[in-house]
Amino acid sequence: MTVRGENLIGTEARRGREAAFRAVAAATGEPMEPDFPGASLADLDRACALAEAAFDTYRETDPEARAGFLEAIAANILEIGDDLVTRCMAETGLPRPRIEGERARTVGQLRLFASVVRDGSYVAARIDPALPDRKPLPRPDLRLRRIAVGPVAVFGASNFPLAFSVAGGDTASALAAGCPVIVKAHPAHPGTSELVGRAVQKAVSSCGLPEGTFSLLFDAGQSIGQALVADPRIAAVGFTGSRRGGTALMAIAAGRPTPIPVYAEMSSINPVLLFPAALDARGAAIGKAFAASLTLGAGQFCTNPGLILALPGPGLDAFLDAAAAALRESPAATMLTPGIQRAYREGVARVAGHNAVTLLAEGPEGAATQGRATLFATDSDAFLADPALQEEMFGASALVVRCPDFAAMRAVLEHLEGQLTASLHLAAADHAAARDLLPLLERRVGRILVDGFGTGVEVAHAMVHGGPYPATSDGRTTSVGSLAIDRFLRPVSYQDVPDALLPAALRAANPLGLPRRIDGAPERA
Ligand SMILES: NC(=O)C1=CN([C@@H]2O[C@H](COP(=O)(O)OP(=O)(O)OC[C@H]3O[C@@H](n4cnc5c(N)ncnc54)[C@H](O)[C@@H]3O)[C@@H](O)[C@H]2O)C=CC1
Numbered sequence: 001m002t003v004r005g006e007n008l009i010g011t012e013a014r015r016g017r018e019a020a021f022r023a024v025a026a027a028t029g030e031p032m033e034p035d036f037p038g039a040s041l042a043d044l045d046r047a048c049a050l051a052e053a054a055f056d057t058y059r060e061t062d063p064e065a066r067a068g069f070l071e072a073i074a075a076n077i078l079e080i081g082d083d084l085v086t087r088c089m090a091e092t093g094l095p096r097p098r099i100e101g102e103r104a105r106t107v108g109q110l111r112l113f114a115s116v117v118r119d120g121s122y123v124a125a126r127i128d129p130a131l132p133d134r135k136p137l138p139r140p141d142l143r144l145r146r147i148a149v150g151p152v153a154v155f156g157a158s159n160f161p162l163a164f165s166v167a168g169g170d171t172a173s174a175l176a177a178g179c180p181v182i183v184k185a186h187p188a189h190p191g192t193s194e195l196v197g198r199a200v201q202k203a204v205s206s207c208g209l210p211e212g213t214f215s216l217l218f219d220a221g222q223s224i225g226q227a228l229v230a231d232p233r234i235a236a237v238g239f240t241g242s243r244r245g246g247t248a249l250m251a252i253a254a255g256r257p258t259p260i261p262v263y264a265e266m267s268s269i270n271p272v273l274l275f276p277a278a279l280d281a282r283g284a285a286i287g288k289a290f291a292a293s294l295t296l297g298a299g300q301f302c303t304n305p306g307l308i309l310a311l312p313g314p315g316l317d318a319f320l321d322a323a324a325a326a327l328r329e330s331p332a333a334t335m336l337t338p339g340i341q342r343a344y345r346e347g348v349a350r351v352a353g354h355n356a357v358t359l360l361a362e363g364p365e366g367a368a369t370q371g372r373a374t375l376f377a378t379d380s381d382a383f384l385a386d387p388a389l390q391e392e393m394f395g396a397s398a399l400v401v402r403c404p405d406f407a408a409m410r411a412v413l414e415h416l417e418g419q420l421t422a423s424l425h426l427a428a429a430d431h432a433a434a435r436d437l438l439p440l441l442e443r444r445v446g447r448i449l450v451d452g453f454g455t456g457v458e459v460a461h462a463m464v465h466g467g468p469y470p471a472t473s474d475g476r477t478t479s480v481g482s483l484a485i486d487r488f489l490r491p492v493s494y495q496d497v498p499d500a501l502l503p504a505a506l507r508a509a510n511p512l513g514l515p516r517r518i519d520g521a522p523e524r525a
């Protein structure tokens, strides 16, 4: 399938008229064909008008039609075949197995949301029948369902060009909820974005859905993204990227005459707590596993283990020796964009120049487009004294903080900003110390995991890929897993509305066969 450099607006594919940009081949830094002229404000207006026009029809599609649409997108993505994989590899520098795995995750995610739509629990239909004889006052008939919030703007991530991009988790969950989606393509992988966008556009047509169900816009700068968030027809925003980008969009959304929610997943350093008995039993093995997680995808994961907390001792020494040895042999890896490579290099230089930080290990020097692994160490007093030491270094770099005792480890955790994950490495003798820290960890992070690392998020019903600010803009939700649909729904209650006027979800005969609660208890079939 050919990449043409076209915006996809409803059923149309047309080249923009604003400043053009090109993808940059991650490995060589060379510009790639074709150019992508940016969308104009008129293009944006058209996409928003179509989305608004599609909304009422699309949100009332029956569950089977909407689930079939999500499955059609998945099938169309697979049908692109190797053209998608090779374009994506060239644009991102990520290796084939990673891209193929991510494609499988993307397709799996779309199918998961198809099953969520078919299941219908997400509608949260509940009925409290009228009690006309209740004393002293009768109770009205009350029925509740959740409806889609409206057209959603999605900003895909540079580091997950498929699973967190055009047809990634934000898009899949918004479409599943019944929201039309307008994607502002990430400029780091425009060709990948266009190919996947065409797969969605084709599914919209083949499923007979309103054309405004999906649009995809390109922009060389930031004005289209900003205008999209400001547009009164947009009801919510999904974003994965930098803290600066996410907070800029939050400010626009909050400053609108009608503010809207922004679900932004931003920065996280993902503390890893190494407990003494676990270190004594298997310090070297944990060190090796840590190095593998740190260097995955050139360290360009928001779940990357960037902060290690441990008490000094022979177990920690064994961990550090094994981690340092593995990192010294870990080849430098191509980073996603020249900007991300530069930011990583600068972040590493900043930490390396800190007078309370020592360099424990670094990987071999690489090419100008690559990042090398680094491991630094400091102590808890120095970490607590300088908030800059908890800034995300987006790449394969981590900081070990030596804590003299558990009180110091607690102080470091109390000082931390919100995080996506915390990992605990434990043996049975560590359980008491871990139990003491769990309530604090629950307040700081979205996911607590034991004897593992946070990279490689499972797409599942019980997954939380979220966390308190600045890990995300709203710690009440997740951007991965079936619960992600909640971000794009809101409840509406119907009081004494005649059956003939009720939405199908709430009619007496339950024509959609939805799971419902009657007076708080599950409805009997
Ligand atoms: N924690 C995480 O999940 C991730 C963090 N990052 C961090 O972000 C840095 C840059 O990476 P990018 O992926 O390019 O993230 P970014 O935040 O710069 O860009 C993400 C998307 O938002 C748009 N955008 C950014 N700022 C904007 C603004 N002020 N107004 C309108 N639109 C705006 C961009 O055009 C792009 O489409 C990395 O070096 C890394 O530090 C990047 C990816 C994931």
Ligand SMILES: O=C(O)CCC(=O)C(=O)O
Residues within 6 Å of the ligand: 157, 159, 160, 164, 240, 300, 301, 302, 303, 454, 455, 456, 457, 458, 465
């Ligand atoms: O670790 C993963 O699988 C997902 C990571 C992620 O969400 C991100 O890096 O943006």
